[in-house]
Amino acid sequence: MIWLDEKLFFFINGLAGKSETADSFMKLVVGEQFIPVAMVMVLVVMWFLGKDARGRERNQRAVWTALIGVGFASAAVALSNHFFDRLRPFEAYPGDVTLLFYPPTDPSFPSNSAAVGFAFGMGAWFGNRKAALVIFLLAILWTFARVYCGVHYPLDIVGGAVIGIFCSFLAFGFLRLIEPLAKWCLDIIRLLYLA
Amino acid sequence: MESDYFLFVFMVSLGVFQLAASWVKLEGISFFPRRYLGFIFAAVMISGGYGWFFGVDRNIADTAGGISGPFLFGYLFGALFLALLVTLLFSSAVKARWGRPDSEGEQRGLEVLKRMTFFQAINRDFRRKR
Numbered sequence: 001m002i003w004l005d006e007k008l009f010f011f012i013n014g015l016a017g018k019s020e021t022a023d024s025f026m027k028l029v030v031g032e033q034f035i036p037v038a039m040v041m042v043l044v045v046m047w048f049l050g051k052d053a054r055g056r057e058r059n060q061r062a063v064w065t066a067l068i069g070v071g072f073a074s075a076a077v078a079l080s081n082h083f084f085d086r087l088r089p090f091e092a093y094p095g096d097v098t099l100l101f102y103p104p105t106d107p108s109f110p111s112n113s114a115a116v117g118f119a120f121g122m123g124a125w126f127g128n129r130k131a132a133l134v135i136f137l138l139a140i141l142w143t144f145a146r147v148y149c150g151v152h153y154p155l156d157i158v159g160g161a162v163i164g165i166f167c168s169f170l171a172f173g174f175l176r177l178i179e180p181l182a183k184w185c186l187d188i189i190r191l192l193y194l195a
Numbered sequence: 196m197e198s199d200y201f202l203f204v205f206m207v208s209l210g211v212f213q214l215a216a217s218w219v220k221l222e223g224i225s226f227f228p229r230r231y232l233g234f235i236f237a238a239v240m241i242s243g244g245y246g247w248f249f250g251v252d253r254n255i256a257d258t259a260g261g262i263s264g265p266f267l268f269g270y271l272f273g274a275l276f277l278a279l280l281v282t283l284l285f286s287s288a289v290k291a292r293w294g295r296p297d298s299e300g301e302q303r304g305l306e307v308l309k310r311m312t313f314f315q316a317i318n319r320d321f322r323r324k325r
Contacts (some may be wrong), residue, residue, distance in 0.1 A: 027252070027254060028249055030254065031253055031254045032262075032264065032267055033200065033203075033248070033249075033253055033267070034245075034249065036267070036271075037203075037204060037207060037271065040271060040275070041207060041208070041211045041241075044208070044211050044212070044215065044275070045211060045214065045215050045218070047215075048215040048216075048218070048219045048221065048305065049215075049218070049219065053304070053306065056305065074264070101254055102254055102255065102256040102259070102261075103256075104256070105258075112264075190303055190304035190305075193304060193305060193307050193308055193313060193316050193317075194279075194304075194305065195304050195305060
């Protein structure tokens with residue numbers, strides 16, 4: 001499995017350095033600003049959408065689910081960093097990897113970007129599938145760029161994505177568990193004309 | 196870097212709020228009398244914000260002057276909140292004489308902002324309570 005993972009990594013990372021346009025684009029989207037901000041903006045638009053008051057409330061609950069899911073996912077990745085210490089590709093194979101990003105210092109597995117991106121997408125899925133698909137596509141682009149730029153193996157991405165999706169399910173359950181509080185929060189925001 | 200990032204998110208958020216206002220017809224938080232102007236403003240702010248911020252390389256490690264993860268989220272939500280505040284204040288100011296406070300019915304929440312500005316809605320609540 002590790003062999004296949006590394007083979008796939010070298011295939012994707014091998015594409016780097018062949019086209020200046022592709023490299024520039026990947027360097028643009030690989031960071032922690034471009035795509036995460038776009039994902040949050042999709043959630044902001046989602047907050048206002050809905051055919052009627054019920055539809056809008058479903059969307060707004062999904063936005064909460066996504067945000068709490070991202071919190072859970074980040075915590076899960078931070079915790080797993082104590083148990084897994086996989087070297088980054090550019091550390092394991094110095095000289096063989098085309099690195100187009102600054103060298104991160106935390107463990108390679110699991111990918112925090114994948115966990116965050118897929119937690120956003122799965123959270124949105126509970127309210128608005130079209131918005132969720134947009135977020136999932138952004139997450140796929142973001143995580144592909146992480147491999148392309150030499151900072152993650154594909155298996156790190158899969159691990160992060162599983163954690164992200166699981167954490168959004170967990171957040172969905174958590175919100176149901178604290179339903180009176182969740183409803184109270186939404187009612188307060190509605191009193192301020194913002195929900 | 197931090198102030199640039201804050202300004203970038205602020206610009207994009209202002210654009211996104213106008214996009215949402217035009218899309219959902221929330222005239223009370225729109226800066227403009229026509230919906231298409233809101234869409235144009237959103238396109239300019241979002242593309243302008245992204246174009247300006249990513250005009251230079253922003254892939255900088257937090258140990259070398261970049262922003263660390265928790266601060267990224269902090270600045271993001273700070274700028275988003277400020278953009279919301281500016282949207283509510285500015286739309287209420289430019290549309291101070293607009294609105295139909297007498298035809299509000301019993302609607303609640305965001306629906307109210309289809310008919311009146313944020314300030315008008317708050318003012319209506321105060322008058323009702325008195």
